[in-house]
Amino acid sequence: MGASFDIGYVFSFLPKLLDTLGVTLLIVAGSLLTGIVAGFLVALPRMYKIPVLRALSGVYLSFFRGTPILIQLFLFYYGLPELLKPLGFDLSRAPVMLFVILAYGLHTGAYAAEMIRASVEAVDRGQVEAAYAAGMTPYQALSRIVLPQALGIAVPVFSNLVIALLKDTSLAFTLGVMEMTGKAQTLGTLTQHFVETYIALALIYLVISFTLEKVLLAAERRLNRHEAREERVVRRFALGKRGSYRAALADIETGKGGGI
Amino acid sequence: MIELKNISKSFWRHEVLRNINLNVETGEVVVILGPSGSGKTTLLRCVNYLEKPAGGEIAVGDFRMDCARAKRGDVLRLRRKTAMVFQQYNLFRHKTALENVMEALLVVKKLPPKEARGRSVSLLEKVGLGDKLDAYPSRLSGGQQQRVGIARALALEPEVILFDEPTSALDPELVGEVLEVIRNIAREGITMIVVTHEMGFARDVANRVVFMDGGVVVEEGTPDEVFQRPREERTKQFLRRITPEANYSI
Amino acid sequence: MQLDISFIWTAFRQILGAIPTTLSITAVSVLVGFLIGAVTALARLYRVPVLSQVSSAYVTFIRGTPMLTHLLLIYFGLPMIIDGLAGHFGWSFRSASIPMIGFAYISFSITAGAYMSEVVRAGLLAVDKGQTEAAHSVGMTTPQALRRILFPQALAAALPNLSNSVIGMLHGSTLAFAVSVVDINAKAQIVASTNWKFFEAYLAAALIFWGLTVLIERSSAWIEKRIGAYNRGGVA
Numbered sequence: 001m002g003a004s005f006d007i008g009y010v011f012s013f014l015p016k017l018l019d020t021l022g023v024t025l026l027i028v029a030g031s032l033l034t035g036i037v038a039g040f041l042v043a044l045p046r047m048y049k050i051p052v053l054r055a056l057s058g059v060y061l062s063f064f065r066g067t068p069i070l071i072q073l074f075l076f077y078y079g080l081p082e083l084l085k086p087l088g089f090d091l092s093r094a095p096v097m098l099f100v101i102l103a104y105g106l107h108t109g110a111y112a113a114e115m116i117r118a119s120v121e122a123v124d125r126g127q128v129e130a131a132y133a134a135g136m137t138p139y140q141a142l143s144r145i146v147l148p149q150a151l152g153i154a155v156p157v158f159s160n161l162v163i164a165l166l167k168d169t170s171l172a173f174t175l176g177v178m179e180m181t182g183k184a185q186t187l188g189t190l191t192q193h194f195v196e197t198y199i200a201l202a203l204i205y206l207v208i209s210f211t212l213e214k215v216l217l218a219a220e221r222r223l224n225r226h227e228a229r230e231e232r233v234v235r236r237f238a239l240g241k242r243g244s245y246r247a248a249l250a251d252i253e254t255g256k257g258g259g260i
Numbered sequence: 261m262i263e264l265k266n267i268s269k270s271f272w273r274h275e276v277l278r279n280i281n282l283n284v285e286t287g288e289v290v291v292i293l294g295p296s297g298s299g300k301t302t303l304l305r306c307v308n309y310l311e312k313p314a315g316g317e318i319a320v321g322d323f324r325m326d327c328a329r330a331k332r333g334d335v336l337r338l339r340r341k342t343a344m345v346f347q348q349y350n351l352f353r354h355k356t357a358l359e360n361v362m363e364a365l366l367v368v369k370k371l372p373p374k375e376a377r378g379r380s381v382s383l384l385e386k387v388g389l390g391d392k393l394d395a396y397p398s399r400l401s402g403g404q405q406q407r408v409g410i411a412r413a414l415a416l417e418p419e420v421i422l423f424d425e426p427t428s429a430l431d432p433e434l435v436g437e438v439l440e441v442i443r444n445i446a447r448e449g450i451t452m453i454v455v456t457h458e459m460g461f462a463r464d465v466a467n468r469v470v471f472m473d474g475g476v477v478v479e480e481g482t483p484d485e486v487f488q489r490p491r492e493e494r495t496k497q498f499l500r501r502i503t504p505e506a507n508y509s510i
Numbered sequence: 511m512q513l514d515i516s517f518i519w520t521a522f523r524q525i526l527g528a529i530p531t532t533l534s535i536t537a538v539s540v541l542v543g544f545l546i547g548a549v550t551a552l553a554r555l556y557r558v559p560v561l562s563q564v565s566s567a568y569v570t571f572i573r574g575t576p577m578l579t580h581l582l583l584i585y586f587g588l589p590m591i592i593d594g595l596a597g598h599f600g601w602s603f604r605s606a607s608i609p610m611i612g613f614a615y616i617s618f619s620i621t622a623g624a625y626m627s628e629v630v631r632a633g634l635l636a637v638d639k640g641q642t643e644a645a646h647s648v649g650m651t652t653p654q655a656l657r658r659i660l661f662p663q664a665l666a667a668a669l670p671n672l673s674n675s676v677i678g679m680l681h682g683s684t685l686a687f688a689v690s691v692v693d694i695n696a697k698a699q700i701v702a703s704t705n706w707k708f709f710e711a712y713l714a715a716a717l718i719f720w721g722l723t724v725l726i727e728r729s730s731a732w733i734e735k736r737i738g739a740y741n742r743g744g745v746a
Binding site for chain 1: 571577
Binding site for chain 1: 308309310336339340342343344346348350351352353354355356363364367368396397398399412416
C-alpha cells in the first residue's frame with residue numbers, strides 16, 4: 001500500500017496544497033456569511049417568541065443539528081434542483097459551489113442562531129432597564145448597550161464555530177469541489193505517498209485553526225477589556241490553559257460537541 | 261411635581277398595587293417604607309414604566325399620561341423626565357464611569373460630546389469620583405459604582421430621581437458614603453422618591469415618610485409623625501420589628 | 511425526474527440494516543474516547559509531568575484538524591508502521607488482516623478522545639472546590655472524595671456536553687465511507703446509485719440520523735433530570 005515514507009514529500013506537497021487554500025477559505029467565508037444571516041433570522045423569532053415562526057425555526061434547528069453535514073451536502077446537491085424545478089428554477093447548471101456554500105451556511109446557521117440567542121440572553125436584564133430608565137428607545141438600548149456586551153460573550157463560541165466550519169469543509173470534495181482535501185487525495189493517488197500528503201494537509205489545517213483561535217482570543221480580550229482584570233487572572237490560574245477551556249465552554253453553549 | 265393617581269398593578273392574579281395615590285411636591289424627599297412584598301419597589305418602577313401599571317395616571321411636571329393607554333412616545337417622554345438609581349447599580353458594564361454618565365447625554369439629550377463630557381466630569385467630581393473617570397465598573401467598589409449610578413441619574417436633570425433600595429446590595433462599611441451623597445443632593449432641592457430600609461437616613465433626610473403594606477398606602481406623614489406617633493397598628497408592628505431601638509431612643 | 515415518495519420508504523427499509531454498523535462505530539469511539547479523555551484530562555488537571563504536555567499536544571492537534579484527516583492518516587500510516595515493525599521483529603502479523611472497520615474504530619476513538627478530554631476537564635472544573643474540601647473535612651480520603659463527591663457531580667455537569675459529543679461521533683461516523691465501511695451513509699449511497707434516486711435515499715438516511723439524534727438528546731435530558739435532581743432550582 002503506497003510507496004515508502006519520505007519526509008521530503010511533506011514539504012513538497014505543502015505549496016501544492018496551499019494553492020487550493022483559497023477555495024477552502026472561500027467556502028468558509030461564504031458559509032459564515034450565510035450562516036450569520038440565517039442565524040439572526042432564526043434566533044429573532046425565538047427571542048421575541050413569535051408564534052408560528054418560532055416553531056418553524058425550532059424544526060430548522062433540530063434538523064440541521066440532528067443530521068450529519070455529509071448527508072446535508074448530498075441532500076442539497078441532489079434535492080435542491082428537484083425541489084425548485086416545479087417552481088420554475090433550473091439549477092441543473094448551477095455551480096457546485098452554490099450548493100456547498102448553501103449547505104454549510106444553513107448548517108452553520110443552526111449553531112449561529114443558538115450562539116446569538118444565548119449571548120443576548122446572557123446580558124444582565126438590569127442593563128436594559130438602566131438604558132430604558134435613562135430614556136433610551138428599545139433600538140438604542142439594543143444597539144448601544146446589549147449588542148456590544150453580547151458580542152464579547154459570543155466571541156469564544158464564534159471562534160469554535162469558525163474552526164468547526166473550517167474542518168467540516170474537508171468534506172466538500174465529496175461533491176467534486178477541488179479544495180484542500182480533494183487536492184490532497186489527487187496528490188496521494190498520483191504519487192502513492194498518501195501518508196505524506198495527509199500529514200501536510202493536517203499541518204495546514206492545524207496552523208489555520210491555531211491562528212484563527214489566537215486572533216479571536218485577542219478580539220475577545222479586547223471586547224471584554226471592561227471586565228475585571230483580577231478575575232481574569234484568577235480564572236486563568238484556576239483553569240490552567242485558558243484557550244481550551246474557552247473552547248470547552250463554547251461547546252457547552254452551542255452544542256457543537258464533536259465536530260468533524 | 262409628581263402625581264400618581266389610582267395606580268394599580270397585578271402579577272398574574274396577585275394584586276401588588278391597589279389604587280395608589282401619591283403626590284410629591286417639587287424639592288420634596290419622600291421615603292417609602294414597608295415590609296418586603298408590600299409593593300414599594302413595584303410602585304417605584306411603575307413611575308418610570310419599568311413595570312407597566314394596569315391602570316391609573318402618572319403626571320410628572322407638565323406631562324400627564326394615562327397608564328392603560330400609554331403609547332411608546334409617552335413612555336419615552338415619561339422616562340426622560342425621571343431617572344432611576346438601582347439596587348444592583350446596573351452600570352453599563354462595557355463603559356467607563358465617565359462614559360456611563362455621558363451615555364444618555366449623548367444619545368438621549370443629544371448634547372455635543374464636549375459639553376456632555378464637561379458636565380459628566382463635574383458630576384463625577386461632585387460624587388467624589390473625579391479620580392475614577394476612566395475606570396470600568398468591574399474595577400470599582402459597590403459604593404463607588406452606586407455613586408456613579410447617582411451621577412448618571414443627575415446628568416439627565418430629571419424632575420425626580422427614583423432610588424430603589426440604593427444601599428441594600430452594599431457591604432455595611434460602604435453604605436455611609438452613598439447615603440452621604442444622597443443626603444447632599446437632597447439638600448440641593450432635588451425631588452426624590454426613595455425606597456430604603458435605612459431608618460436613620462429616612463428620619464434625617466425625608467420630608468415625608470410613606471408606609472406601604474399589602475399594595476396600599478397604610479399611613480403617611482412627617483418622619484416625626486410616622487416614627488414617633490404611628491397611628492396604624494401595622495405601622496407600629498413594622499417599626500418594632502425593623503428598629504427595636506426606636507422604642508428606646510427617645 | 512420527480513420526487514418518488516414511496517421510494518423513500520423503500521430506501522428507508524434497506525438502510526435500516528446499516529444502523530448496527532453506525533451504532534457500533536459510535537459506541538466504540540465514545541467508550542474508548544471517554545477512557546482516553548479521562549486519562550488525558552486528569553493528566554492535564556494534575557499537571558503530571560510529560561504526560562500533561564503530551565496530552566495537551568494531542569488535544570490541540572486533534573481539535574485543530576478535520577476528523578477525516580485522522581482517519582486517512584491511520585488508514586495509510588498504521589499499516590506502514592505495523593508492517594515495518596513486523597518485518598523488523600519477524601512477526602507473522604500483517605496489517606492486511608486488520609478489518610476495514612478496525613481503522614474506523616481506532617481513528618474515531620482517537621478523535622473522540624480529544625473532545626472527551628475537554629468534556630471531562632470542563633466537568634471536573636465545574637465542581638466547586640469547596641466540595642472536595644468539605645469531603646476532606648469530614649474525614650474522607652482523596653479516593654473517597656473523588657469517587658463519592660467529585661465524580662458524581664462532575665458527571666452531572668458534563669452530561670449535556672457528553673451528549674453533544676456522542677451526537678458528534680454519531681454524525682462523524684458517516685466518514686467511514688472513506689475506508690469502504692458500509693454504514694448508514696454508505697448504504698444510502700449504494701441504494702441511491704443502484705436505483706438512480708439520490709435525493710430519496712439521502713432523505714431516508716437523514717430521517718434515520720435525525721431520529722437517532724433526537725433519541726440521544728431525549729435520553730440525555732431524561733438522565734440529566736434524574737441524576738441532576740439535587741441541582742434543581744439552583745444557580746449551578
